[in-house]
Amino acid sequence: MAFLNIQCLHKRYADQTLFAGLNLSVERGQLVSLLGPSGCGKSTLLRTIAGLTDIDQGRIELDGHDISRLAPQQRGIGMVFQNYALFPNLSVFANVAFGLKQQKLDKALIATRVNTMLERVELSAFAKRLPHQLSGGQRQRVALARALVIQPRLLLLDEPLSALDAPIRRSLRQQIRSLQQELALTTVFVTHDQEEALTLSDRVVLMHSGEIIQQGSAENVYSAPVSPFAAGFIGHYNLLAGAAAASVLGRSTLSAIAIRPEAIELLDTPQADPRWGTPLAGRILSRQLLGNIVRYQVQCAEVTLICDCLNRSAADLRASGSAVWLGVLQAEVRTLAA
Amino acid sequence: MRQTNQRRHHSHQPSPQHRHYTLIVWALVGLLALPLLATLLYSLASRWGATMLPDGLTLRWYLELWGEPRFLAAFARSLLLCFAALALSLALILPLALVAHTRWPWLDKLMKLLMLLPFAVPPVVGSVGLLQLYAGGPLPLVGTPWILIACFFTLTVPFMYQAMATSLKAIPLRDLLDAAHLLGASTPQAFIQVILPNLRNGVLVALFLSFSFLFGEFVFANLLVGTRYETLQVYLNNMRNHSGHFTSALVISYFFAILLLTWMANRFSRSA
Numbered sequence: 307m308a309f310l311n312i313q314c315l316h317k318r319y320a321d322q323t324l325f326a327g328l329n330l331s332v333e334r335g336q337l338v339s340l341l342g343p344s345g346c347g348k349s350t351l352l353r354t355i356a357g358l359t360d361i362d363q364g365r366i367e368l369d370g371h372d373i374s375r376l377a378p379q380q381r382g383i384g385m386v387f388q389n390y391a392l393f394p395n396l397s398v399f400a401n402v403a404f405g406l407k408q409q410k411l412d413k414a415l416i417a418t419r420v421n422t423m424l425e426r427v428e429l430s431a432f433a434k435r436l437p438h439q440l441s442g443g444q445r446q447r448v449a450l451a452r453a454l455v456i457q458p459r460l461l462l463l464d465e466p467l468s469a470l471d472a473p474i475r476r477s478l479r480q481q482i483r484s485l486q487q488e489l490a491l492t493t494v495f496v497t498h499d500q501e502e503a504l505t506l507s508d509r510v511v512l513m514h515s516g517e518i519i520q521q522g523s524a525e526n527v528y529s530a531p532v533s534p535f536a537a538g539f540i541g542h543y544n545l546l547a548g549a550a551a552a553s554v555l556g557r558s559t560l561s562a563i564a565i566r567p568e569a570i571e572l573l574d575t576p577q578a579d580p581r582w583g584t585p586l587a588g589r590i591l592s593r594q595l596l597g598n599i600v601r602y603q604v605q606c607a608e609v610t611l612i613c614d615c616l617n618r619s620a621a622d623l624r625a626s627g628s629a630v631w632l633g634v635l636q637a638e639v640r641t642l643a644a
Numbered sequence: 645m646r647q648t649n650q651r652r653h654h655s656h657q658p659s660p661q662h663r664h665y666t667l668i669v670w671a672l673v674g675l676l677a678l679p680l681l682a683t684l685l686y687s688l689a690s691r692w693g694a695t696m697l698p699d700g701l702t703l704r705w706y707l708e709l710w711g712e713p714r715f716l717a718a719f720a721r722s723l724l725l726c727f728a729a730l731a732l733s734l735a736l737i738l739p740l741a742l743v744a745h746t747r748w749p750w751l752d753k754l755m756k757l758l759m760l761l762p763f764a765v766p767p768v769v770g771s772v773g774l775l776q777l778y779a780g781g782p783l784p785l786v787g788t789p790w791i792l793i794a795c796f797f798t799l800t801v802p803f804m805y806q807a808m809a810t811s812l813k814a815i816p817l818r819d820l821l822d823a824a825h826l827l828g829a830s831t832p833q834a835f836i837q838v839i840l841p842n843l844r845n846g847v848l849v850a851l852f853l854s855f856s857f858l859f860g861e862f863v864f865a866n867l868l869v870g871t872r873y874e875t876l877q878v879y880l881n882n883m884r885n886h887s888g889h890f891t892s893a894l895v896i897s898y899f900f901a902i903l904l905l906t907w908m909a910n911r912f913s914r915s916a
């Protein structure tokens with residue numbers, strides 16, 4: 307039995323139906339990412355779990371008990387908001403202590419627990435500061451500490467890193483992950499950044515307009531998209547259908563196909579190989595340097611394909627306009643449900 | 645804000661042009677302060693008749709004023725009326741603003757409209773209407789302080805509501821309440837611990853503003869109640885045939901009370 311179990315969730319707003327029978331389960335101690343484009347209902351799903359948004363129908367079970375009728379105060383859920391939502395009038399210490407204060411715990415005990423938590427997120431030196439005197443990353447760590455100090459049964463993170471710079475985002479991401487594993491805390495993490503979802507989570511749940519499109523391990527979701535939407539959202543898949551798909555595959559096909567840019571080899575000669583069969587002739591349209599990766603746009607008959615190569619040496623870079631041969635790794639070609 | 649201003653000052657050399665501006669500003673301030681200074685001098689003069697300068701200085705008028713029971717009573721009444729109106733305003737507008745910004749957003753729009761009324765209806769017109777309504781009938785309030793409290797309350801609504809709305813819009817209200825709820829606080833607890841402290845400065849400024857405004861209110865007070873519950877301004881009006889030195893002392897006393905309040909309001913708004 308999963309630790310968090312959402313069954314047949316229905317939610318409609320005045321002008322739209324958002325969830326029509328959504329199911330989701332999260333195992334104990336797992337970190338699950340909800341990944342999806344803006345407006346697909348990630349925040350709403352999180353808020354219904356927390357009890358901040360009413361549901362129309364359905365069951366939300368936490369540890370075997372239906373919590374869907376409980377007030378947010380009684381659910382024992384910690385949440386971190388995208389805009390931090392720190393209490394502006396309270397110091398860092400008081401912010402973190404807030405939840406424990408509501409439980410009317412002994413002052414000394416509160417102080418010990420708050421200080422331990424502040425140490426964990428490396429903010430002990432900032433305990434007396436007000437939120438507006440902190441950097442974005444520090445604020446988010448206060449928000450995290452505030453949610454964790456009440457020892458929640460479930461942690462919900464709503465795009466906690468999206469307002470931060472890339473380097474801080476990466477380090478904070480690791481910090482969240484190691485805290486989560488250390489505490490074995492069941493966590494739902496909302497993001498619209500696929501890299502974040504893939505690196506961080508035990509399981510990735512891909513959402514689109516209120517529906518779950520695909521879920522599974524990061525490897526599975528990344529390498530085997532089930533639909534054109536999934537392939538378009540994750541990675542930079544080449545999506546082909548009809549005649550285009552047939553010309554690349556070398557045989558006719560009814561369904562659409564998806565090919566990852568790194569599953570196409572750039573060759574100097576039309577050498578055949580069991581991995582890719584007969585190479586396709588093409589011409590480089592443009593070249594984009596992405597650091598360790600070089601991304602080529604290649605015109606191949608009527609089809610334009612994106613190919614990624616490792617950027618091993620500057621001498622290997624191909625000029626636009628030059629002719630190449632493309633070897634499409636057949637094992638990596640995904641056939642999509644229409 | 646202040647930081648950018650400071651930076652601008654540092655980078656600015658005091659150019660001759662800059663000095664001109666300073667001169668003009670001070671000249672204007674002097675011009676505006678002149679009547680006040682004259683009043684101050686007059687209130688301190690023992691006699692100032694046919695001569696260029698007063699004969700001598702004295703605190704006689706102030707002593708007389710502050711020893712006058714009718715003045716003290718009027719002062720106390722004015723204070724009482726203002727405090728009562730402000731208390732009423734706080735008690736009614738605060739919950740209203742909270743509800744308008746959490747539950748029912750349409751209330752906010754309605755209030756924006758209602759806020760214009762005290763400005764749209766001139767006091768003379770308004771008081772005539774109120775006189776007709778409350779002179780007799782089931783609620784004969786004219787001549788009692790109650791009608792003034794209620795009327796003063798309506799005058800404070802724009803200041804109070806606007807101040808609260810601005811403070812409420814400046815914080816992520818919904819997220820703060822949600823966060824507090826998830827941490828175990830009930831809605832009243834969340835308001836008291838998290839929302840109200842953020843409104844404090846804005847509301848204090850609005851209170852001071854409304855106070856100085858109400859303290860100087862004359863038209864409603866005179867027309868609706870008059871001498872039956874004499875306020876400071878009505879008293880000043882009734883004393884207009886008394887010694888000019890005496891009324892000058894009254895005006896200066898009143899002015900300093902307001903100055904003190906304005907200064908306090910400024911202090912609070914700067915720490916906000």
Ligand SMILES: Nc1ncnc2c1ncn2[C@@H]1O[C@H](COP(=O)(O)OP(=O)(O)OP(=O)(O)O)[C@@H](O)[C@H]1O
Pocket residue numbers: 319320324342343344345346347348349350351498
């Ligand atoms: N209070 C509300 N009233 C009406 N519609 C709402 C309300 N809250 C959300 N919605 C709608 O529900 C849909 C999902 O919103 P939600 O905030 O869950 O999206 P999201 O996936 O979190 O997007 P983002 O990545 O931009 O945060 C949107 O189309 C939004 O317009």
Ligand SMILES: [Mg+2]
Pocket residue numbers: 348349350464
């Ligand atoms: Mg969202």
